[in-house]
Amino acid sequence: MHTVMHLNLRVDPTQYISQIREVPDYDYIHMVRQPKYMIDLSLLNEKVHYLNEIFSPKEYVKKNNISLLHAHHGQLGMLLLPFKEETDLPLVTSIRGRDATLANQPIGYLDNMKMLFDRGERFFPVCQYLADRLIAWGCPSEKIRVLYGGVDLNEFKYRTPHKGGSQNILSIGRLVEKKGHHILMQAFQKIRGKFPNATLTIIGRGELEEYLTSLANQLNLGDSFRLLYHLPKDQVREQMTHADIFCAASLEAVDGDVEGIPNTLKEAMAIGVPVISTNHAGIPELITHNKEGVLVQENNVDELAEALEFMLTNRDKWETYTVAARQKIEQNFNLVQQLQQQAEFYDELVAPYKVRKQYLVTPHQIDKEAIKETVQSQQQGKYDRETKVPRKKADLARKALVYMQQLQQLQELPQHQQLQQFQQQTKDKIKAKLIASNNKDKIQQKATEGNGETMASRKKEKKAQKAEKVKKALNKIQQFQLAAMDEQLGGDHGEF
Numbered sequence: 001m002h003t004v005m006h007l008n009l010r011v012d013p014t015q016y017i018s019q020i021r022e023v024p025d026y027d028y029i030h031m032v033r034q035p036k037y038m039i040d041l042s043l044l045n046e047k048v049h050y051l052n053e054i055f056s057p058k059e060y061v062k063k064n065n066i067s068l069l070h071a072h073h074g075q076l077g078m079l080l081l082p083f084k085e086e087t088d089l090p091l092v093t094s095i096r097g098r099d100a101t102l103a104n105q106p107i108g109y110l111d112n113m114k115m116l117f118d119r120g121e122r123f124f125p126v127c128q129y130l131a132d133r134l135i136a137w138g139c140p141s142e143k144i145r146v147l148y149g150g151v152d153l154n155e156f157k158y159r160t161p162h163k164g165g166s167q168n169i170l171s172i173g174r175l176v177e178k179k180g181h182h183i184l185m186q187a188f189q190k191i192r193g194k195f196p197n198a199t200l201t202i203i204g205r206g207e208l209e210e211y212l213t214s215l216a217n218q219l220n221l222g223d224s225f226r227l228l229y230h231l232p233k234d235q236v237r238e239q240m241t242h243a244d245i246f247c248a249a250s251l252e253a254v255d256g257d258v259e260g261i262p263n264t265l266k267e268a269m270a271i272g273v274p275v276i277s278t279n280h281a282g283i284p285e286l287i288t289h290n291k292e293g294v295l296v297q298e299n300n301v302d303e304l305a306e307a308l309e310f311m312l313t314n315r316d317k318w319e320t321y322t323v324a325a326r327q328k329i330e331q332n333f334n335l336v337q338q339l340q341q342q343a344e345f346y347d348e349l350v351a352p353y354k355v356r357k358q359y360l361v362t363p364h365q366i367d368k369e370a371i372k373e374t375v376q377s378q379q380q381g382k383y384d385r386e387t388k389v390p391r392k393k394a395d396l397a398r399k400a401l402v403y404m405q406q407l408q409q410l411q412e413l414p415q416h417q418q419l420q421q422f423q424q425q426t427k428d429k430i431k432a433k434l435i436a437s438n439n440k441d442k443i444q445q446k447a448t449e450g451n452g453e454t455m456a457s458r459k460k461e462k463k464a465q466k467a468e469k470v471k472k473a474l475n476k477i478q479q480f481q482l483a484a485m486d487e488q489l490g491g492d493h494g495e496f
Contacts, residue, residue, distance in 0.1 A: 002067040002350050003027040007076045010037035011048060013233050016072055016094075018150070018335060024343050029064055033079075051079075057086045067350050068092065074099030075109075077116050090121040090349040094147070096260050097178075097281075100125065100133045103257035114138050121349055124342075126260035127282025145345045149263055150335030156237070156270040158326045161318035162244050167198035169308065170243035170273075172236060172264040175206030178257045180249030180278070180298070182208070182215055187249070187304035189219040195312055201226045201243075203236060237267075245311055246273045250280040251298040261286050266333050269293070269325035274318045276307045286333070292325040 004027070006020040011032055021028055030048045038044060054060045069084055070092040071077035077093030084091045093116065102109060117123075117139040124147040125131040131144050169188065173179040181202050188200045200221070202212070209227075216225050231239070240246065246268035250259045261282040268275050269286075275293035277283050289295040294311060296303040311318075 001025060001027050002346070003029060003065050004068045004070050004346065005029040005031055005061075005064070005066045006070045006072060007031045007033075007051065007080055008072045009076070010039050011043050012039040013043070016149070017043065018152070018339060019072075019094075019342060020070075023339050023346070026343060026346060029066065054083075057083045061087045061089065068346060070094070072096070074113060074116070077120060078112050081116065081119060084119065091119070092122040092124060092346075092349070093120050095123055095125040095130050095134060097126075097130070098257045100130045100137075101256045101258055103253060103255040110137065117143070122345065124345070127285050129282040129285065130260055147342055147345065148333055148338055149261070149266070150338030151263075151266045151270045151329055151333055152335045153270060153330065156267050158270065158272045158322075159241070161272060161274060161315075161322055163315075165197070166244055167195055167312055168242065168244045169198060169200045169247055170203070170239060170245070170268075171201070171247050171249070172203045172240070173248065173262060175202075175204045175208040175212060176257070177208065177253040178251060178259055179204070180251045181212055183251065183299060183301055183304060184247055184249040185212070185215055185219060185221065185225070186301045187308055188225070189221060190301065190305040191309050191312070192221075192224065194309065198312065199224050199226070201228060201239065203228045203231055203239060205230045237271075240264075240268055240271055240273060243268070243273050245308070246275045247304075247308070248275070248277040248283070249298075249304060250278050250283060252280065259283070266329055269322075270329045270333075272322045272326060274311055274321050275325065276304070276311060278304075286328070287325075291321075292328050293321055 002025075004023070006028055008015050008020065008030065009032070011030060020030055028047060030043075030045075031051055032038060032048070033051050035050055038048060060066075066087075066089065069080055069087075069089050071080050072094045074093060074095055077091065080091055098104070114137065117134075117137070121143065123134060123139060123144050125134060125144065126147065126149055128146055131146050134144060135141050171179075171181060171184055173181070175181060181204075184202075185200065188198070192198065202225075209229075212227060216227065228239075246265070248262045248265045250262060252258050259281045262277075265275060265277055265283070265286065269292065275287065277287055277293065277295055278298035279289075279295050280298040284295065287293045287295055294307045296307050
């Protein structure tokens with residue numbers, strides 16, 4: 001079984017745990033930059049490691065039998081480039097939203113992304129919308145595989161929409177501009193006169209907490225509005241189960257920050273809650289307007305207010321929407337299917353490595369067909385920017401092929417001629433080895449007479465000194481990169 005080293009922003013339940021720990025036929029190392037990003041201790045196990053504690057990538061890879069690197073954020077992909085270069089492992093980078101924009105990014109971000117496009121093997125955007133943005137930036141389309149986030153259908157079981165008189169509207173997501181909570185609150189205020197019993201609950205935390213609290217007071221929402229801060233996962237699911245309508249008012253932020261497809265929107269659709277959202281980013285890939293739900297223009301208070309009024313007025317349409325929505329999730333966003341798809345995408349990259357290990361470990365196993373298959377895998381590797389077979393191993397392969405051809409020629413001769421020819425070849429080889437050995441001894445003796453130590457020992461000492469210097473330099477560079485990345489990322493990029 002192959003092991004994938006996953007580098008993630010932090011270890012907590014919102015950070016793609018399934019895509020790290022549950023990929024079929026692949027073991028994992030769950031890596032974060034530093035111990036301070038180990039947020040949820042219930043997820044701590046012996047496979048959680050810290051990047052800042054790795055001083056020799058080659059030794060680490062060998063010790064943990066790692067076959068593939070997977071960075072779960074664009075900037076984390078950049079951070080792993082030196083690790084990739086030293087270990088010659090293929091690198092996958094997931095693209096989830098802001099990392100496909102220039103929103104609040106450091107100077108040189110686009111140039112660094114283009115370097116990542118050149119050196120990385122695969123990119124997994126979470127929707128086609130983000131894939132198109134990567135292509136517009138210059139990422140080769142053949143390196144892109146759209147990988148939707150999946151929903152655990154056993155955890156989010158379907159139930160029919162509520163038939164009572166409640167009118168509870170729910171929205172879940174971090175309190176940041178692109179979630180559009182402020183637009184939803186204004187739209188809700190517009191319909192309160194017609195639906196005095198309606199309520200709006202927003203669950204999340206973030207930088208706009210004070211602003212949204214102040215906005216609720218300005219709009220006089222009173223007891224009809226609740227802002228709940230970060231809740232445990234089971235309580236969030238309970239709130240969703242009791243909701244009548246789920247709304248994700250996503251929009252492009254002023255700084256250019258965008259969504260992929262909100263996971264909470266998929267979960268609401270799976271559980272059977274009627275949904276309202278916007279035509280932002282990848283959301284139209286999830287919802288077809290007036291089929292699985294209702295879509296409106298993003299950042300439009302009036303259209304969103306009309307959609308809320310329409311949904312609350314036409315309760316008889318809810319089940320039609322929710323049945324279609326559940327089918328859409330089962331067909332395209334099923335967690336089990338998406339994890340299997342992820343494994344197949346991995347297979348594209350580790351397959352050439354499997355061929356190399358199978359045919360090039362021991363030269364005597366190589367035949368003409370094996371050489372042919374290895375060459376084909378190298379050509380595939382060039383397309384994927386895979387590591388080519390080392391020159392020494394290629395030389396061994398050629399020698400093995402020549403040896404097998406000679407052996408085949410011998411087998412075509414009469415038995416006594418085979419014996420004579422084999423004896424003569426053996427004598428020639430022994431003679432050649434003796435001559436080479438004598439020449440080597442003369443060279444070593446001459447070198448020893450001149451300076452009192454062998455050339456081999458001096459080379460060994462210089463090599464060790466050089467390796468130590470390189471190791472120290474790499475350590476300093478890695479520490480500098482980690483510090484800079486911590487400052488840029490901060491680790492605050494979750495769903496809530």
